[in-house]
Amino acid sequence: MLADLRAGQLLDGAFEKRTLALDARDRRWVQELVWGMLRSRGRLDAILADRVRGGIAKIDVDVADLLRLGTYQLLSMGSVPPYAAIGQMVQLTKQRHGIGASKLANAVLRRIDRERATIEPATPSDALEALAQQYSHPRWVVQRWSERWGMEETRALLDANNAAASIVVRPYGVVREQLEAMLDGAGVETHEVPRVADSLRLATGVALTELGAFKQGALYVQDPAATLVVQYAHVAEGSTVADLCAAPGSKALELSRRAGLVLAADRNMTRVDRMMNGFGRLDAERLHVLVADARHPAITPVEAVLVDVPCTGTGTFRRHPDARWRLQVSDFAVLGALQKQILRAAATVVKPGGLLIYSTCSLELEENDEQVQQFLAAHPEFTLEAPAPGVVPDDVLDGGYLRVLPHRHGFDGAFAARLRRSA
Numbered sequence: 078m079l080a081d082l083r084a085g086q087l088l089d090g091a092f093e094k095r096t097l098a099l100d101a102r103d104r105r106w107v108q109e110l111v112w113g114m115l116r117s118r119g120r121l122d123a124i125l126a127d128r129v130r131g132g133i134a135k136i137d138v139d140v141a142d143l144l145r146l147g148t149y150q151l152l153s154m155g156s157v158p159p160y161a162a163i164g165q166m167v168q169l170t171k172q173r174h175g176i177g178a179s180k181l182a183n184a185v186l187r188r189i190d191r192e193r194a195t196i197e198p199a200t201p202s203d204a205l206e207a208l209a210q211q212y213s214h215p216r217w218v219v220q221r222w223s224e225r226w227g228m229e230e231t232r233a234l235l236d237a238n239n240a241a242a243s244i245v246v247r248p249y250g251v252v253r254e255q256l257e258a259m260l261d262g263a264g265v266e267t268h269e270v271p272r273v274a275d276s277l278r279l280a281t282g283v284a285l286t287e288l289g290a291f292k293q294g295a296l297y298v299q300d301p302a303a304t305l306v307v308q309y310a311h312v313a314e315g316s317t318v319a320d321l322c323a324a325p326g327s328k329a330l331e332l333s334r335r336a337g338l339v340l341a342a343d344r345n346m347t348r349v350d351r352m353m354n355g356f357g358r359l360d361a362e363r364l365h366v367l368v369a370d371a372r373h374p375a376i377t378p379v380e381a382v383l384v385d386v387p388c389t390g391t392g393t394f395r396r397h398p399d400a401r402w403r404l405q406v407s408d409f410a411v412l413g414a415l416q417k418q419i420l421r422a423a424a425t426v427v428k429p430g431g432l433l434i435y436s437t438c439s440l441e442l443e444e445n446d447e448q449v450q451q452f453l454a455a456h457p458e459f460t461l462e463a464p465a466p467g468v469v470p471d472d473v474l475d476g477g478y479l480r481v482l483p484h485r486h487g488f489d490g491a492f493a494a495r496l497r498r499s500a
């Protein structure tokens with residue numbers, strides 16, 4: 078899986094592909110290991126740097142990942158006996174890299190096991206480096222956030238990014254109480270979600286896809302931040318809505334609660350396939366799926382258009398611990414250009430008097446406020462229009478925008494701007 082990530086694949090996809098043959102318990106164990114290791118990679122590297130001659134950057138990247146996995150098991154996975162963690166990693170290193178590398182793995186991991194009581198690496202004197210190491214984030218990301226929010230709020234955000242994200246579900250075709258009863262009958266503990274009516278947070282460790290309520294299409298998974306984006310959009314009852322970047326489709330489903338018809342389009346065929354499977358499981362109504370490029374929308378103007386654009390996803394680092402290590406400064410320019418193109422093209426298919434909703438799961442101003450401000454400056458026929466008071470809680474509104482922050486609200490990060498076209 079880690080080799081897949083190095084080849085540019087995303088963690089979710091690599092996990093799906095590599096764990097097909099495992100049962101639910103083993104999948105959970107692998108997930109705990111890999112997600113946990115990636116969330117603490119910076120700290121693990123500091124520990125390894127003190128014990129690998131020449132530092133971790135000097136050794137083969139695959140061996141480095143094996144050492145990180147071994148170290149994480151030794152220090153953070155109490156369920157794994159040290160001899161098993163060391164033995165397994167040494168064996169794997171031998172299979173993949175030969176006897177020399179396996180001796181290194183054996184020596185390093187045994188030493189870490191021996192020194193576990195005094196293992197914490199020294200705190201770097203540079204305050205940003207210290208935060209980056211403690212919370213395992215790239216330093217440049219910590220720097221950019223601390224310039225915006227200050228050190229203490231940045232610390233809270235880094236901490237939130239390392240917390241395990243819970244599964245939150247929404248009822249479909251049944252009311253919340255029915256879904257609660259179905260889950261209760263299956264022995265699944267549920268909790269209400271602050272700020273978002275009808276969503277249910279499931280106790281951790283639930284094998285969701287094995288639940289009857291899932292198989293019967295009585296629920297779908299949606300982080301409260303995504304639900305809030307759609308509630309903030311507040312499309313008119315019975316209207317036709319185009320969701321031009323729709324896959325895997327949870328916002329399209331949420332839109333279909335109020336809309337008369339939702340056109341759910343995405344450019345990526347594989348993701349469209351997955352979206353269709355999801356809608357099929359739910360027996361979803363009032364949704365039409367299309368494969369289409371949002372830069373050239375092939376539809377006639379509609380009452381509301383949502384563009385949930387591709388972005389750096391810095392609001393979802395807690396779910397995708399690989400993303401923080403993949404992020405590059407150049408992503409802002411590359412994705413920014415695409416976001417700009419999609420937003421401008423989407424504007425051409427909004428009816429006069431209609432709504433254009435721009436959203437991201439990024440925390441970054443370049444992808445959020447600045448995109449919208451530039452768009453509004455070039456399109457005087459659109460104005461920012463927050464939904465009526467009470468549609469979403471006041472504490473997720475910020476100057477008319479929707480802004481959800483992991484460390485303030487406890488959900489994924491999200492941003493949205495609701496733009497009204499003049500009649």
Ligand SMILES: C[S@@+](CC[C@H](N)C(=O)[O-])C[C@H]1O[C@@H](n2cnc3c(N)ncnc32)[C@H](O)[C@@H]1O
Nearest residue numbers: 322323324325326327328343344345370371385
């Ligand atoms: C943030 S995700 C959308 C998530 C989705 N709205 C949901 O709530 O489930 C962005 C999506 O945009 C799609 N995408 C990227 N470039 C696109 C383009 N030019 N036209 C249409 N879709 C595009 C990606 O395939 C991806 O599925």
